[in-house]
Amino acid sequence: MEKILLKEESYAIIGACMTVYNELGQGFLESVYQEALAVTFNKTGISNEREQELAISFQGQVLQKKFYVDFLCYDKIILELKAVKSLDHNHEAQVINYLKASNKPLGILVNFGERSLVYKRLINKYYK
Template sequence: MSVLEEEKCNHRGTEAQRYYLSERVIGAAMSVHRELGPGLLEGVYELAVVHELGLIGLRVARQVEVPVIDKGVDLGAKYRIDLLVEGELLLELKSVSALEPVHTAQMLTYLRLLSLRTGLLINFNVSQLRSGIKRIAL
């Protein structure tokens, strides 16, 4: 197998692992939504998702600071992402009437700033959570 073919296989494996991780996180979020339902504040869902992910053995960091860097200079501005799962999957949790384009733009910016490839935008304020999930990849 050539180096290029090996690299492609490794990339596919990594992509498959990301997809599997996303599916596990979605399952945990659905469990939280089944238990709590829509209409609560984002912070409540954040705590519940962290708990649920811990139950299935996933590492989760909450409220991770994201520095804003412009041309190599830290501008001193800090954003916070809701959750970072296994150091590679960004989660932004919402409880809004509908996801807006600005939410997607925010997620794309966070992914770029953190040099991550995949994120899940999850809106818990829906009757069926499946309709409130958006997977975003760079």
């Protein structure tokens, strides 16, 4: 049986997302879900940093362009939120690029915009 990477932490994060979705449902902007999730994380004790800055390096030089992940949880898991009709490969690529740039082991992509909560766990195959 394959071991699930950061199992307890990711289950806690997904559970918090389900709590938010069950109360708010679909139809709000991503920023609403982000704020509600921050409240839920704080109430449940899930370690998180909201809108964490992510620097990008190229050939050993840090670029001026910065990105911001929605949440960095437990200092190991990037959580990216969406509120769209459906997820596509561009959303997954965004999380994978964040994982490579940050050298974090796991990303979770969550979509609040569908009829039920949709999430994907993405592993950083470049993690050192």
